[in-house]
Amino acid sequence: MKNIIEGEKKFESSRSIKNKALRINLNKNIYGTFAEIGAGQETVRNFFRAGGASGTIAKTISAYDKDFSDAIYGLEPQGRYVTEARLKDMLNFETQLIEERISREKHPKKLFFSYANTVATIDFAKKYKGHGWLGIKFQTQPKTDYNQILIHVQFHENNAAHQQITLGLLGVNLIYGSFYYYDNPKKLLKSLYDHIDHDKIEIDAINFHGPSFEKVDNRLISLELLRNGITEAVMFGADGNNVLPASVLYKKNILTLRGSFRPVTRVNMNMYEESLNLFLQEKKVEEEDAVVIFEITLNNLKAEGDINEKDFLDRADLLCSLGHTVMISNFQEYYKVVEYFSQHTKRQMGLTMGVNTLTDIFNPEYYTNLSGGILEAFGKLFFKNLKIYLYPLKENDEILNGEKIDIPEGMKELYQYFKDNKRVVDIENYEVEILDIHSRKVHQMIREGEEGWERMLPEKTARQIHEENLFQSI
Known part of the structure; x- marks a missing residue:
């Protein structure tokens, strides 16, 4: 694994958001797509600004129009777009697409990923603060099954532009943590708030799935959200997976x-x-x-x-x-x-x-x-x-x-x-x-x-x- 994801892990906590994005960009084996709906392309923007993005970004898309979104990802039966189901549809579609369009023979060591978010930021009347879903499907070894991390967030800032920036930082932290901390989910969870104040955005549901997380109990991940002061309450259902309280x-x-x-x-x-x-x-x-x-x-x-x-x-x-x-x-x-x-x-x-x-x-x-x-x-x-x-x-x-x-x-x-x-x-x-x-x-x-x-x-x-x-x- 160390030959695929290069570099030492010293001084990780001191890495800036720009350095995290740059490290991903300079890793010749990490390659993927970004699909962001509802708050601009704030996550991928950090990777473009860091430099060397051509080695990481296969495609970026922001299907704001609902008809375009439906044409790409399918109709939403309830007409709601800021949902876990929509996020999963986006991740599954983009992952399948990159597998179809990028040759494994030409790129045998590539670790593919798809990052997506679907969010609603604060409204003009400032009555609703906004919320959203973000997640990633990614590989830790070439040609293997994908891992998946799904997150629901509640925005607490009173300015849409500030919410967009915070979402972008969280997205970078998620992508970086997925590749460099996947073997330590608790550390990954804490790293999501690198350079983000806890009072700006709240994670109230998170689930880990996939071969790299076979030993992860998502109820313990819920417990970590509380222990770290990230949220005030978490829920899980009879199947043991975390559920969104709302x-x-x-x-x-x-x-x-x-x-x-x-x-x-x-x-x-x-x-x-x-x-x-x-x-x-x-x-x-x-x-x-x-x-x-x-x-x-x-x-x-x-x-x-x-x-x-x-x-x-x-x-x-x-x-x-x-x-x-x-x-x-x-x-x-x-x-x-x-x-x-x-x-x-x-x-x-x-x-x-x-x-x-x-x-x-x-x-x-x-x-x-x-x-x-x-x-x-x-x-x-x-x-x-x-x-x-x-x-x-x-x-x-x-x-x-x-x-x-x-x-x-x-x-x-x-x-x-x-x-x-x-x-x-x-x-x-x-x-x-x-x-x-x-x-x-x-x-x-x-x-x-x-x-x-x-x-x-x-x-x-x-x-x-x-x-x-x-x-x-x-």
């Missing part, structure tokens, strides 16, 4: 369950099933327009120190196997979750939680970081179409619910107001016999080899823990 949440009725899920217990599933039943009884909530999100906070993952990646994947595997969408977030306070969801929907939202959690929410000390304190938080929390579905707690043989709850003095009238207006709803159809189950105790029993923990979990979950030896070394 595509999951857009105009949906959203029910959220937060927990450690270490592991998923019968209590968790009872909370989920019964709160979903209540949620679907709400006016204007139809099952086909409802989505359930299982949320784990970054603080929860850090509860015992540094994040243990195997522990994270064990939890994720169990949730994914049950067919659930998982969100990892930096939102310690619940009102931040509601604010985040409100960016994508104005429809009904529900939070499922236990009595202890609700008690914390009504504790003023929980909001010392807000200038407006608890009233500001509640204004954000309950301003939207939100209901809390409250699961009971068994304490000293007594069952505590919304009628029997220890609310701090000074907050009781406020709590009663929300209770009387049915913003806090008790889950009444619970299983009394499982209220003594706690995931921390189950986790301890698994680690210490105690018997009997299986009955505390869904049958499928217990079987999977046995078969895959989950949580055994954590």
